[in-house]
Structures are given as C-alpha cells and as structure tokens.
Amino acid sequence: MAKYRQVHVEFWQDGFVLDLTPEEKYFYLYLMTNSKTSQCGIYELPKRIMETETGYNRETVDKLIHRFEEYGKISYHEPTREIMILNWTKFNWINSPKVTSLIKKELENVKYQGFVQLFITKCKEYGYGIDTVGIDLGEEREIEIEREVEEEREEEVKNIPFSEIIDYLNSSAGKKYKSSTNKTKTCIKARWNEGFRLDDFKKVIDTKTTEWKTDSKMSQYLRPETLFGNKFEGYLNQQTKPKTDDPYDQLF
Known part of the structure; x- marks a missing residue:
C-alpha cells in the first residue's frame, strides 16, 4: 500500500x-x-x-x-x-x-x-x-x-571485515600491519559504527596511498590510527589536488 x-x-x-x-x-x-x-x-x-x-x-x-x-x-x-x-x-x-x-x-x-x-x-x-x-x-x-x-552491536562487530581492510592497506601501501591489534580494531570499529563500510575504507586507503606512498616524510602516516582516525571522513571526501610545499597540511 x-x-x-x-x-x-x-x-x-x-x-x-x-x-x-x-x-x-x-x-x-x-x-x-x-x-x-x-x-x-x-x-x-x-x-x-x-x-x-x-x-x-x-x-x-x-x-x-x-x-x-x-x-x-x-x-x-x-x-x-x-x-x-x-x-x-x-x-x-x-x-x-x-x-x-x-x-x-x-x-x-x-x-x-x-x-x-x-x-x-x-x-x-x-x-x-x-x-x-x-x-x-x-x-x-x-x-x-x-x-x-x-x-x-555485537553482531555488527562480527561482521566488520577487519582482515580485509588491513590486508588491502598492507597490499596498497607495502606495510605489515596486523588486523588483530586492539588499537587497529578500535579505529576501524569506530568508523564502522558511524556507518562507513568496506568501500569507504578502500577509497581512503587508495587516496592517501597515492598521495603519501612516495613521500619519504608522509609515508610513515599510512597507518591505521591515522587513516581511520577522526579525519577519516575528510580523507574520504578529499578531492585530488596538486601536491603543496607543506606535506603536513592534510594531516592536521
């Protein structure tokens, strides 16, 4: 009806x-x-x-x-x-x-x-x-x-693809993070509870990997606590733009 x-x-x-x-x-x-x-x-x-x-x-x-x-x-x-x-x-x-x-x-x-x-x-x-x-x-x-x-909430946690997210990060950024680390799981869970999903995590990883991977100063920040922290939504909606003289302007 x-x-x-x-x-x-x-x-x-x-x-x-x-x-x-x-x-x-x-x-x-x-x-x-x-x-x-x-x-x-x-x-x-x-x-x-x-x-x-x-x-x-x-x-x-x-x-x-x-x-x-x-x-x-x-x-x-x-x-x-x-x-x-x-x-x-x-x-x-x-x-x-x-x-x-x-x-x-x-x-x-x-x-x-x-x-x-x-x-x-x-x-x-x-x-x-x-x-x-x-x-x-x-x-x-x-x-x-x-x-x-x-x-x-417990059911949602069971369905969070921690391993898939971290495996994608490791593959894209050349890292060796573990999906079982409590700090990593806490960051991912916080964003997941806000409604973000696997494709969102992959997009943030792709965006920041493209921007930071070849930068000797910024590549260290291709880590879960930075990518999946409070600036996650900002990274997700970030528009591709030319690199500035200050490599830290997108971090803080």
Whole structure:
C-alpha cells in the first residue's frame, strides 16, 4: 500500500520556517516526509541513511540534527538511532480507532522507552486519548531493549571485515600491519559504527596511498590510527589536488 506524508500549505508561512536557511528548510521537510517516518513521529533513522538520501555529508547531518535539537523540534537517540519529531503529535493527530491502533503498534516497536514516555506525556498535554494498557513501559521492557541493542552491536562487530581492510592497506601501501591489534580494531570499529563500510575504507586507503606512498616524510602516516582516525571522513571526501610545499597540511 502506498504511503504518504502531507505537509500543510501554511508550512511555508510559519514564523519558525520563515527564519530557517534553505538548507534547514530542506532538512526539516526531509525529517517529516522521508520513507522511515511513522504515524507517532518516532522512527529509526541511521545517519548513514540521512547522508545517502539528502546528499549531505556526516558533518552537515550532525550539525543539522544538533541545530534542530536546540530549536526544540527533534530529539535524536544515538544508541538506537531513533529520532522523535517533538511536535508531530500536536499537528498530525487523527482521532480514529484505526490510527490509534496503528500508533500503539508503532510505540511497541520503539526501542528507546524515553521517547514512548514523552509521547504519552504529550498526548495527555494536548488532551488526546490513547489507551496505554497494552504498551509495556516498565523496567522489563527497558532491559529487553538494552539487550537487543547490545546484541545488534555485537553482531555488527562480527561482521566488520577487519582482515580485509588491513590486508588491502598492507597490499596498497607495502606495510605489515596486523588486523588483530586492539588499537587497529578500535579505529576501524569506530568508523564502522558511524556507518562507513568496506568501500569507504578502500577509497581512503587508495587516496592517501597515492598521495603519501612516495613521500619519504608522509609515508610513515599510512597507518591505521591515522587513516581511520577522526579525519577519516575528510580523507574520504578529499578531492585530488596538486601536491603543496607543506606535506603536513592534510594531516592536521
């Protein structure tokens, strides 16, 4: 069945929206109309998906999320990758048994119970009636969610291709790093948890190997802690450019 999200024509005359930048308006519309949205206004939306669908890089996505949290429009829960549009209930409530039944089912699948509690609080605040008897809001459900999140994280770690990444680095850069080293695995895992995947690692390795391998000063930095550190996304999006007089300008 087709799924639609409606935006009221007065959206463009809203005082808050009028003060937004074009970039913010686009992102705000995206949060209200993307394919992951739900009837309750709480849904899972990994940042990697936001990047792919909006065309923004991770830095811009993080900046916009933080900005809209400061505006009091959304809340983002990093561990479960769930977002809540805080005023969704106020402007999108439909008082029908079919819709309230759908909302209850959605709430039962929300992992972060803090969002469920907040949703119910807002329903009471706006005078909306919703039966919460069938929704588990207790400690048992909280423990279950935490266990599910932890299991997901453990499963993700099992699927990280540590060996393939390091083998590719060694082959490209002529190194002999081990994929079993804790420091190396920590760097790779950190980037993997941010949503980067094997092709991204290979691209960074290719980019920096081409740039640094024949440079006697920079070749020493073709190592996991440098390539897969905090500047990883910058390296990934780096444009090929002529070598400068200062070989360290891309390192720090």
